[in-house]
Amino acid sequence: MAVNIPSISLNQRKKSFIGVQSPLGYVAGVGRGATGFTTRSDIGPARETNDVPDDRHAPPVGKRKKTDEEEEEEDLNDSNYDEFSGYGGSLFNKDPYDKDDEEADAIYEAIDNRQDEKRKDRREKRSKAELEQYRQERPKIQQQFSDLKRQLQEVSEDEWKTIPDVGDARNRRQRNPMAEKMTPIPDSVLARSMGGTFSTTLDPKSGLASAIPGNLSAVPGNLTPSGELDLRRIGEARNTLMDIKLTQVSDSVTGQTVVDPKGYLTDLQSMIPQYGGDINDIKKARLLLKSIRDTNPHHPSGWIASARLEEVTGKIQAARNLIMQGCEACPKSEDLWLEAARLQPPDVAKGVIATAVRSLPTSVRIWVRAAELEADVKAKRKVFRKALENIPNSVRLWKEAVELEEIKDARIMLSRAVECCPNSVELWLALARLETYENARKVLNKARENIPTDSSIWITAAKLEEANGNEKMVMKIIERAIQSLKSSGVEINRNLWIEAAMEAERAKSVLTCQAIIRAVIGYDVEEEDRMETWLQDAESCTNDGAFECARAVYAHALSIFPNKKAIWLRAAYFEKDHGTQESLDALLRKAVQFCPKEEVLWLMGAKSKWMAGDVPAARSILSLAFQANPNSEEIWLAAVKLESENSEYERARRLLAKARSSAPTPRVVMKSAKLEWSLGELKTALSFLEEGIHKYPNFPKLYMMKGQIETVLEQYLVARETYNQGTKKNPHSVPLWILFSRLEERLGSLIKARCVLEKGRLKNPQSPDLWLEAVRIENRSGNKDMATKLMSKAMQECPTAGVLWAENIFMAPRPQRKTASVDAIKKCEHDPHVLLAVSKLVWTERKLDRARDWFLKTVKIDPDFGDAWAYFFKFELAHGTETQQDEVKKRCTAAEPHHGEMWQQVAKRPEYWRKKIGEILEIVAKELPIPT
Incomplete structure (x- = not known):
């Protein structure tokens, strides 16, 4: 008989412990009663030094702890020593963390916790x-x-009624899902309708009753005796139900809705939160x-704080x-x-104040609050008079009461008040203001007797005398005031008296103002510092708008120092700016x-007469x-x-001839040549210039004018020689x-023009104008790279030259211009060329208001810079109003600028030599290009 042996796979036959190292302390067969044994070879002394060690029962290498001796032991053999790095070994093989470090960490942690507790309140406030x-x-x-809820208070009752009901925004299918379903009507109903008869009943047998929801045919009273459904009774029942619902929400007397719209809005108003803070904070407070x-119930501040807390949170009644x-x-x-009166309504507040008056009859503030609560003037008068009976020595009550009275009654009350x-x-x-002149003098005399230490009474007396035409007494009163106050022990403060003089000027009391200045201007001033101190006083008065005070200071200073030119000039400029033509001429x-x-x-006197149109008077002054x-x-x-401006050319020529003979100077020769050049006599002008160059070879303007005239006559070679001689005689x-290089550039000799400028820079190192002209020559010839290189060299040699920084702003690419302008302002903050360049840059950015501010800053820093005025005027022509344009022209005319590259080019043209400042401004602004 064959026995079937089940097949066993290889994985099933192999045990899991085969090939695995035995666990620690394992003894084979100990579970079956076997015992382990140890031989001499297992014991240390029986082992030879060359034997292979048996580490089967030793603890794992990674888990075995080293003793302290092993940790501290270090290999100090010569083989482990290196002369550069010392003994070998790892620097990090030990654990750096020890008990001291642990203790330090604990201390730091405790400190951090403590600091965190200190910052807790601040952190909570910030989070809150x-x-x-x-x-x-x-x-x-x-x-x-x-x-929106608050606006519901304005909704009237009719508008409230006409508010439509909210409709159903859903589509038809969502509103009524059964809408798409159609119930067919029986033919009998259609036949009755076509027959012209109106039936109020339905036959229940027709099937319509079963389709009615709720089976109305089963409702008692809806069926006729014949069993038919009565639609009329259904309609009446529906109307009755609707009437019942309307009656529930209606008033039985007026028929209107019981819902009070005002009360409803009041409820909505009460729902508005009055306080936006944290409720927990309110509870804590x-x-x-x-x-x-x-x-401490007798501490008023606690009650006031509690009431204001409730007021802030909206609980006014609790407050x-x-x-x-x-x-x-x-x-x-x-x-x-007072706080109770403030919180209560006006009617209740009156009662509260009445109680307060009974409790505190001598409180001025409570009486004033009682008067404020009265709406009628008569009632206020009664309150104040009652208050004065209780507090007759209160100045505030007297003042409040007098303000409510008429002039006659006020005079009577003030007479009692001063008592x-x-x-x-x-x-x-x-009281003195309300009295007549004679009575006012008496009142002021009594006031001085009662209050001998107050200066305002004396000043008021001086104003009174001035107002009534007694001008001689003004100075006497002020002098007596100084003496009386000194005898009473009052310190005379010079600055306070000058401020009093300014106040007198604002009150239109000019004589009093001047008398005060004359009386105190020299008080407590050292003799050697008088002139400087008085000029500073005059300037401060001018800045404050007290022109009469400043005029009095100048007059007193000139009376003490009549031969000081500086004071006369300051006084003349003051009269020119703030005085009249007559006052300036007299000065x-x-x-x-x-x-x-x-x-x-x-010269100032002659110019003043000439500007006023009085030419003969100007001639007499000059004579x-x-x-x-x-x-x-x-x-x-x-x-x-003067003569040339008034077309008296022959007289001007005779004057110049006399000047050349009696007072020969290079400027006289130059003016002679300029006059002839302006009149078109170029040959005569050249003869004067040649003579002048022969006599005054070191005056460079003669060479410049001669070269320019020869350029106009197209005598370029002669002009080149003139410039060459001029640069030799006047190398600085x-x-x-610059004119020499421009002539070479005009003749097409760009290389010579560069050489001329380079020679000029060698003779005049650190000259920004020569560097600028070299850069512009390269730009005009199209050599942008060369121009940039020259600009960098120029800025290295002249780091604070404003003309170079201004040119560099518009040479930079458009995205980099703003950065270049910032750098320029850092280097040359107050340079007018830089400020003008920044103004043009802001203009190109279409920031009109800022551009106007920058233009104003430029002309304020340097009013003599004509190009700034011209660009400012051009800006206003493009973007300003007529008023702004006229203002710029007016300010430019007053400043009389003479410098500026474009301004000088236009103003010194022969055809414009008789133009006024305003006309030159318009011409220059027209010729200037719009910045891009």
């Missing part, structure tokens, strides 16, 4: 503020619609304030109740009574009497100036300009080098 801000930025839906009130309790607890606190309050200066002065007449040798004063200064170049040239004249 962030939460409040979050709630304000993302309010709840109820808060978002609070304003309430508990804290309650404890304050309980522990009123609390404040009234506080008034009962502290009846002598006027702050509590009750004799130390009140305001009451005395108010200059006095000035030339005391300082006849000062040419500037004569007197000739007598005082016979050989003065300035006076000669001023006379020539930068404009001469």
Whole structure:
């Protein structure tokens, strides 16, 4: 018989422990009763040194702990030593963390916890503020619609009734799923309708009753005796049900709805949150304030704080109740009574104030609050008079009461007021204002007797005398005031008296103002510092708008120092800016009497007359100036300009001829040549220039004019020689080098032009104008790279030159111009060329308001910079109004600019030599390109 042995796979036959190392302490067959044994070879001493160790029962290498001796032991053999790195071994084989480190960490952790507790309050406040801000930025839906709820108060009753019902926005199929289903009507109904008869009943047998929801045919009373359904009764029942519902919400008397729209809106209003903070904070504050009130009920501040807390949270009635309790607890606190009057409605507040008056009859604030609560003037008068009976020495009550009275009654009350309050200066002065001239003098005399230490009474007396035409008494009163106050022990403060003089000027009391200045201007000033101090005082008065005070200061200074040219000039410029033509002429007449040798004063007088249109008077002044200064170049040239400007060319030529003979100077020769050039006599002008160059070879303007005239006559080679000689004689004249290079460039010799500029830079190192001209030559010739290189060299040699930084802004690519402008401002913050370049840059960016501000800043820093005025005027022509354009022209005319590259080119043209400042401004603005 064959036995079927099941086949066993190889994996099933192999045991899991075959080929695996035996576990620690394993003894084979110990489960079957076998015992382990140990031989001598297993013991250490019986083992030879060369035997292979048996580590089967040893602990694992990775888990065996080293002893302290092993950890501290270090290999100090010579084989382990290196002369550069020392003994070998790992620096990180030991655990660096020990008990000391653990203790330090614990200490630091405790410190961090302590610091965290200190910052807890601040962190909570910050989180609270962030939460409040979050709630304000993302309010709840109820808060978002609070304003709409508030607007419901304005809805009238009729509008409330006409509000339509909310419709169903769903489509037809969603509204009525059965709408698509149609129930066919029986033919009998159609036949009756076609027959013209109207039937009010339905036959239940027709099948329609079964289709009605709720099976109305089964309702008692809806069927006729014949068993038919009555549709009329169904309609009547529906109407009755609707009437019942309407009656439930209607008033039985008026038939209107019981719902009060105003009350409903009031409820909505009460739902609006009045406080946006945390409710928990309010609760804490309430508990804290309650404890304050309980522990110290006679402390008014606790009651006031509690009431204001309730007011802030919207519980006004609770605030009123609390404040009234506080008034009962502290009846002598006027702050509590005033707070109670504020919180109560006006009608109730009157009663509260009446109670307060009975408790505190001498409180001025409570009486004033009682008067404020009265709407009628008569009632207020009664309140104040009653208050004055209780508090007759209150200045505030007298002032409030007097303001409500007529003039006659006010005079009577003030006479009583000064008796009750004799130390009140305001009451005395108010009474003096209401009295007549004679009575006012008496009142002021009494006031001085009662208050001898107050200066305002004396000043008011001086104003009174001035107002009534007694001008001689003004100065006497001020002098007596100074003496009386000194005898009374009052310190005379010079600055305070000058401020009083300014106040007198604002009150149109000019004589009083001048008298005060004369009396105190020299008080407490060192003798050697008088002139400087007085000029500073005059300047400060001018800046404050007190022109009469400044004029008085200058007059006093000139009376002490009549021969000081600086004071006369400052006074003349002051009259020119803030005075009249007559005052300026009178001052200059006095000035030339005391300082006849000062040419500037004569010239200012002549120019003043000339600008006023009085040419003969200007000639007479200049003739007197000739007598005082016979050989003065300035006076000669001023006379020539006067004659030439008034088309008296022959007289101007004769004057110049006399000047060349009696006072020969290079400027006289230059003006002679310029006059002839302007009149078209170029050959005569050249002869004058040649003569002048022969006499004055070191005056570069003669070479420049001669070269320009020869260029106009197209004598280019002669002009080149003139410039060449001029640069040799005057190597430090930068404009001469520039004109020489432009002539070479005009002749097409670009290389020579570069050489000329390079020679000029060698003779004049660190000259930004020569560097700028070299850069522009390269730009005009199209060598942009060369121009950029030259600009970098120029800025290295002249790092603070504003003209170079300004040119560099517009040489940079458009995206980099803003950065270049920032760098330029850092290097040259107050340079007008840089400010003008920034103004043009802002203009190109179409930021008009900012561009206007930059233009204003530019012309303010340097009013003599004509190009800035021209660009400013061009900007206003493009983007400003007529008023702004006129303002720019007016300010430019007052500034009289003389410098600027484009300005000088236009102003020095022969055809424009008689143009006014305003005309030159328009011409320059027209020729300037719009910045791009």
